[in-house]
Amino acid sequence: MSSSTLRVVWVYPDLLSTYGDQGNVLVVERRARQRGLAVERVDVRSDQQIPTSGDIYLVGGGEDRPQRLAAERLRRDGGLHRAAENGAIIFAVCAGYQILGHEFVNDLGQREPGLGLLDVVSTRGEGERCVGDVLADIDEGLGLPQLTGFENHQGITHLGPGVRPFARVRVGKGNGTGDGTEGAWRDTVIGTYMHGPVLARNPAVADLLLRLTLDVRALPPVDDRWYEALRAERIAAAVQSA
Amino acid sequence: MAESTQPLSPRARLAVTAGKAAAAVSRAAGRGSGSVIGGKVALRVDPDLLGRLAGHLDVVLVSATNGKTTTTRLIAEALRAAGEVVSNALGANMPAGITSALSAGANARFGVIEVDEKYLAGVARDVSPKAIALLNLSRDQLDRAAETRMLAERWREGLQGLKTTVIANADDPLVVWAASSSGQVVWVAAGQEWKDDAWSCPSCGGVLQHHGDDWRCGACGFGRPTPTWVLSGDHVLDPNGSAWPIHLQLPGRANKANATSAAAVAAAFGVAPQVALQRMQSVAAVAGRYDVVSYEGRDIRLLLAKNPAGWLETFSLIDGPPAPVILSVNARGADGTDTSWLWDVDYTRLAGHPVVVIGDRRLDLAVRLEVAAVDFRVCDTFQEALQQLPPGRVEAIANYTAFQDLRRIVGN
Numbered sequence: 001m002s003s004s005t006l007r008v009v010w011v012y013p014d015l016l017s018t019y020g021d022q023g024n025v026l027v028v029e030r031r032a033r034q035r036g037l038a039v040e041r042v043d044v045r046s047d048q049q050i051p052t053s054g055d056i057y058l059v060g061g062g063e064d065r066p067q068r069l070a071a072e073r074l075r076r077d078g079g080l081h082r083a084a085e086n087g088a089i090i091f092a093v094c095a096g097y098q099i100l101g102h103e104f105v106n107d108l109g110q111r112e113p114g115l116g117l118l119d120v121v122s123t124r125g126e127g128e129r130c131v132g133d134v135l136a137d138i139d140e141g142l143g144l145p146q147l148t149g150f151e152n153h154q155g156i157t158h159l160g161p162g163v164r165p166f167a168r169v170r171v172g173k174g175n176g177t178g179d180g181t182e183g184a185w186r187d188t189v190i191g192t193y194m195h196g197p198v199l200a201r202n203p204a205v206a207d208l209l210l211r212l213t214l215d216v217r218a219l220p221p222v223d224d225r226w227y228e229a230l231r232a233e234r235i236a237a238a239v240q241s242a
Numbered sequence: 243m244a245e246s247t248q249p250l251s252p253r254a255r256l257a258v259t260a261g262k263a264a265a266a267v268s269r270a271a272g273r274g275s276g277s278v279i280g281g282k283v284a285l286r287v288d289p290d291l292l293g294r295l296a297g298h299l300d301v302v303l304v305s306a307t308n309g310k311t312t313t314t315r316l317i318a319e320a321l322r323a324a325g326e327v328v329s330n331a332l333g334a335n336m337p338a339g340i341t342s343a344l345s346a347g348a349n350a351r352f353g354v355i356e357v358d359e360k361y362l363a364g365v366a367r368d369v370s371p372k373a374i375a376l377l378n379l380s381r382d383q384l385d386r387a388a389e390t391r392m393l394a395e396r397w398r399e400g401l402q403g404l405k406t407t408v409i410a411n412a413d414d415p416l417v418v419w420a421a422s423s424s425g426q427v428v429w430v431a432a433g434q435e436w437k438d439d440a441w442s443c444p445s446c447g448g449v450l451q452h453h454g455d456d457w458r459c460g461a462c463g464f465g466r467p468t469p470t471w472v473l474s475g476d477h478v479l480d481p482n483g484s485a486w487p488i489h490l491q492l493p494g495r496a497n498k499a500n501a502t503s504a505a506a507v508a509a510a511f512g513v514a515p516q517v518a519l520q521r522m523q524s525v526a527a528v529a530g531r532y533d534v535v536s537y538e539g540r541d542i543r544l545l546l547a548k549n550p551a552g553w554l555e556t557f558s559l560i561d562g563p564p565a566p567v568i569l570s571v572n573a574r575g576a577d578g579t580d581t582s583w584l585w586d587v588d589y590t591r592l593a594g595h596p597v598v599v600i601g602d603r604r605l606d607l608a609v610r611l612e613v614a615a616v617d618f619r620v621c622d623t624f625q626e627a628l629q630q631l632p633p634g635r636v637e638a639i640a641n642y643t644a645f646q647d648l649r650r651i652v653g654n
C-alpha cells in the first residue's frame with residue numbers, strides 16, 4: 001500500500017455491475033474499516049480515466065454488450081495495465097474475468113481482445129447456461145477455506161500455462177471446460193465466475209486481497225458470525241443440489 | 243368499435259366453456275383461482291382466442307418491472323367512469339391468465355390488461371390495443387429472466403409499426419428507447435428513483451449524463467423527450483398545464499407516478515384527469531399490497547418489493563425511525579434463485595429502524611445488513627419476529643413468495 005489510505009477502485013459501475021457484484025466493493029471496504037484502515041472508494045465510470053495509483057481494483061460482471069464496451073474502453077485506457085505493473089491487486093468476476101484474459105466472444109459473436117492480464121481465453125458454450133450454487137476448493141497455493149458462490153454464465157474459459165486455477169469445483173461448472181477448474185490467478189490478479197457476491201460468501205478471499213495489499217500474513221479477526229452461518233447454509237445447499 | 247359486440251364463433255365459445263370448466267375443476271381441487279389453468283385449456287382449444295375475446299374491447303396494455311398491477315387497477319377504476327371494464331386485476335399477466343380474465347368480459351367496453359414484460363410484444367400483436375402504458379424497466383430476477391436491455395429491445399421491435407398510442411415514462415431511458423420506435427407516444431414525467439440501469443445509453447452504449455431531471459447521452463445525443471404529463475409533488479400536470487391534486491390511499495412516490503401514468507391513459511380513452519384521479523382514490527390495496535392488517539396486537543403494513551428498484555421505492559414510503567421493519571426474502575422459483583440483487587439495494591436507508599430479518603434467505607440478508615453496518619436481528623419465523631417488536635405499527639417488506647407467505651400467516 002503506497003499511502004496511509006487504502007484506495008479501492010471500482011471499475012466501470014455503469015457497465016459492469018449487473019449482478020450485485022458491487023457487494024464485493026462493499027465487503028472489502030467494510031472489512032478494511034473494521035481493521036482500522038482509512039478507505040477511499042473510487043468509482044470510475046467508463047467515460048473516466050482509470051487511476052493507476054489504486055491498491056485494489058474490483059471488476060464486476062455484466063451483460064454481453066456492456067462487456068464489449070468495457071473491454072474496448074479498458075484497452076484504450078491502459079490504466080489497468082499500468083496498475084497491474086505497479087503491483088496493484090485486481091479481482092474480477094464473470095464478464096470482468098473474461099475481459100482480463102487474452103480474448104472472449106462478444107455480443108456480436110466475434111472474438112474480442114481482452115487485456116491479457118490473465119493467461120486465459122474464453123469462448124461461448126453451446127449448451128445451457130451454467131446457473132446455480134457452486135462449491136469449490138481454492139488453490140492450495142492460497143491457503144483458504146472452501147469457495148462458495150453462485151454462477152450464471154455461458155462462458156467457457158481455457159487456462160494457459162501462465163495461470164493457476166483459482167479453485168477446483170466439487171459442485172457446479174466453474175470454467176466450464178469439464179476439467180473441474182474454476183477461475184484463474186497469478187501473482188496479484190484473480191478472476192472468477194462466482195457471483196453471490198463472491199466476497200460476501202467468502203470473507204477470507206476479501207481478507208486475502210487486503211493481506212496482499214498490506215503485505216501481511218494475518219489480519220486482526222472480525223466478527224464473522226453471519227458470514228460463517230451463510231457459508232454453512234450455502235455449502236450445505238450446494239452439496240444437496242449435487 | 244366499442245359498441246359492436248361481435249358474437250364469438252362456435253369454436254371460441256367452446257374454448258371459453260372448456261376454460262371455465264377447467265378453472266372450476268382447479269378451484270375445487272384447491273389449486274388457487276384456476277384462472278391460469280382455465281386460460282391454458284381455452285387457448286389450446288382456440289389459439290386465436292385472445293384476439294377474438296378482445297375484438298369488441300378498447301384495450302390498454304400495461305407493462306413494467308414495477309407497479310404494473312397497481313397501475314392496471316388504477317386505470318381500471320378510472321375507465322369505469324366511462325363504461326364496464328374487464329381486467330386481470332389479480333396479476334395473472336401471461337397469455338393464459340389474460341385469456342381467462344377476458345373470458346369474463348362479454349359485456350365490457352374496456353379491457354385493462356397487465357402484461358408480463360416478456361409477453362408484451364406478442365399480446366400487443368394479438369389484441370390490437372388502443373393504448374400501451376410503459377412505466378419502467380429495471381433488473382429483476384436475472385437468473386431466469388432475459389437481460390434488461392434485451393427486454394427493451396423486444397419492446398422496441400414489438401411496438402414498431404403498431405397503430406397504438408404508447409404512454410411512456412420519459413424519465414426511464416430504457417423505456418424511452420423502447421417506446422420511441424412507435425409513431426405516437428405520450429411522454430409522462432413519472433420519475434424513476436432507481437438509476438443503476440440507466441447509466442449506459444440504450445442506443446449507442448455511451449455514458450448517460452444526468453442533470454436534475456434531464457438526461458442525455460454524451461456520445462449520440464439520445465435524451466429525455468419533452469413530457470406532456472408531469473408528476474409534480476402531489477399534483478398531476480396535464481398537457482394544458484392544469485394541475486390536478488392526487489389523493490391516493492396508496493402510499494409513496496411510486497404510486498403517485500402510477501397515478502400520473504394512469505391519468506394519461508384515462509385521457510387517451512376520453513376520461514378527464516380530475517374524474518380519473520377522483521376514482522383512483524377508492525383503491526386501498528392491490529392484491530394485498532399496502533394492506534394494513536391487525537395481527538397479534540400489531541398493525542402490520544404488507545409491502546411487496548421484488549427487485550432493487552422496488553426496494554428503493556419502498557424504503558422511501560415507510561414510516562421513519564423508530565418504526566420497526568421486518569424484512570423477508572426467499573429465493574424460490576418465482577423469486578429467482580440468485581440473491582445477488584440484495585447487494586444492489588441500499589440498506590443503509592434502514593439505519594435507525596429496529597430491523598428483524600426472516601425468510602428462507604435470512605442469512606443472505608444478515609450478511610448484507612452487517613456489511614451495511616445496520617443493526618438487525620435474525621428470527622426463524624414471523625411470529626418470533628413480532629415478539630421482538632413493540633405493539634403498534636410494523637412495516638413488513640417482502641419479496642414475491644415471502645410476501646405470499648406473510649399474507650397466508652396474517653390471513654389476508
Ligand SMILES: [Zn+2]
Binds near residue numbers: 443446
Ligand atoms: Zn447514445
